[in-house]
Amino acid sequence: MLEMNIHTFIGADKGYNESDICIYGCPFDGTTSYRPGARFAPSSIRNESYGIETYSPYQDLDLTDFNIYDGGDLEIPIGNTQKVLEITKTYALGILKDKKLPFLVGGEHLVTLAQVRACTEIFPDLHIIHFDAHCDLRNEYMGEKLSHATVMRRCFELVGENRIFQFGIRSGAKEEFEFATSRVYINKFDLNTLDDVVEKLKGKNVYFSVDLDVLNPSEMPGTGTPEAGGISFKELLDGILKVGKLNVVAVDVCELAPPYDASGISTSLACKLVREMLLALKPKQ
Numbered sequence: 001m002l003e004m005n006i007h008t009f010i011g012a013d014k015g016y017n018e019s020d021i022c023i024y025g026c027p028f029d030g031t032t033s034y035r036p037g038a039r040f041a042p043s044s045i046r047n048e049s050y051g052i053e054t055y056s057p058y059q060d061l062d063l064t065d066f067n068i069y070d071g072g073d074l075e076i077p078i079g080n081t082q083k084v085l086e087i088t089k090t091y092a093l094g095i096l097k098d099k100k101l102p103f104l105v106g107g108e109h110l111v112t113l114a115q116v117r118a119c120t121e122i123f124p125d126l127h128i129i130h131f132d133a134h135c136d137l138r139n140e141y142m143g144e145k146l147s148h149a150t151v152m153r154r155c156f157e158l159v160g161e162n163r164i165f166q167f168g169i170r171s172g173a174k175e176e177f178e179f180a181t182s183r184v185y186i187n188k189f190d191l192n193t194l195d196d197v198v199e200k201l202k203g204k205n206v207y208f209s210v211d212l213d214v215l216n217p218s219e220m221p222g223t224g225t226p227e228a229g230g231i232s233f234k235e236l237l238d239g240i241l242k243v244g245k246l247n248v249v250a251v252d253v254c255e256l257a258p259p260y261d262a263s264g265i266s267t268s269l270a271c272k273l274v275r276e277m278l279l280a281l282k283p284k285q
Contacts, residue, residue, distance in 0.1 A: 008070035009046050009274065011054035011063025019069035021278060022095045026074050026107040026114075028084050029257075031147040035224045037257035041270070042073050042105045044258040049271045058237060061279045068278060081110070081146050088114035092250065096122045101281060105274070106254030108224065109136060109148040112209050116155045119250050123205040128155060128164045129197070129243055131236065132211035133227035135172035135186070137179055148224075148255075156184065165201075167191045167239065168214035171227045190231055191239045198242050208243050208251045210236075210277070212270060222266025224257045233269060237276055244280030251281060 012023050025042025032038060054063040074091060076084045088104070092115040095102040104115050109132075119126050130136075130152060137156070141149035156164055165185045180186050187193045213223040216230035231239075256270045 007046055010049040012068040012070040014067045014069050016069045019067045019100060021068045021101045021103055022071055023103045024071040025105045026088050026111040028076055028111055029108040030078060030081055031110050032108050032224050035257060035260060037259040038106060038108045038224055038255055040258050041256035044267050045105060045270055048267045051268060052271050056276055056279050059279050063278060066282050085114040089118045092118035102250045104252035109211050109254045110151050112252050113151050113154050115250055115252060116158055116207055119207055120158045123249055125205055126159050126207055127201055127204050128159060128207045130164060130166045130209045131168050131214040133168060133171050133213040133230060135169055135176040137176040165197045167194060168231050170229050191235060194239055194242055198246060201246055205249050206246045208248050210253045211255045213255055220266050222257055222261030223255050240277055240280050248281050
């Protein structure tokens with residue numbers, strides 16, 4: 001008799017009820033303005049995760065020692081952005097109400113907004129740590145309020161002033177940087193002040209969003225909007241380990257676009273980062 005083919009991220013094979021962390025994918029790139037393809041990221045990351053190990057030599061931890069569930073990809077109507085956000089928010093809210101940590105794999109960065117909306121219903125004091133090449137603080141992009149280029153502006157409207165902390169930023173319209181002044185903390189180009197922000201946010205409820213284009217395109221060419229001058233894998237890993245010390249209540253990884261890297265290196269790197277994030281965010285002992 002054939003066994004059921006259960007498609008999960010490596011090591012994330014626990015049942016929902018026993019889980020502490022719940023992975024799910026939102027394969028959406030309906031507002032991507034440059035190179036679409038991020039909708040293929042969640043399934044690619046699951047497939048290629050079997051090319052890495054469950055054990056992390058960086059943290060001396062193994063995914064199999066923790067309760068991690070993979071719920072697969074959401075079924076979403078491509079072309080209906082509002083509906084996609086509603087479906088994603090509802091799913092994330094269910095996880096949060098069950099006192100588990102939702103781990104969203106995008107998809108484009110707009111999907112972050114849905115999970116942040118869910119988080120603010122449970123945690124009205126939410127703070128956001130955001131690793132990205134782009135500010136994503138436009139009020140509208142080409143006439144649209146809901147866009148991967150406006151996602152952090154919409155999140156700002158939910159959490160308020162001085163609760164978004166951005167790192168690795170090296171691209172954006174002048175108006176975005178002007179808007180951020182005294183409203184949003186921006187560490188341009190790198191993660192140099194992350195230690196100070198982590199210290200400031202101790203005891204706070206934190207949402208952690210990683211747009212993979214924060215990395216240098218020499219290491220992450222497979223993304224929709226690559227930007228020269230990014231950080232390295234090791235710098236990003238160090239940042240993840242620091243953020244993992246905080247009370248992180250939800251997380252996302254977005255903007256891998258597998259079709260733009262035929263070598264598969266970008267997807268392999270994303271798999272490794274997901275593993276390290278899962279282990280860094282394990283339940284605190």
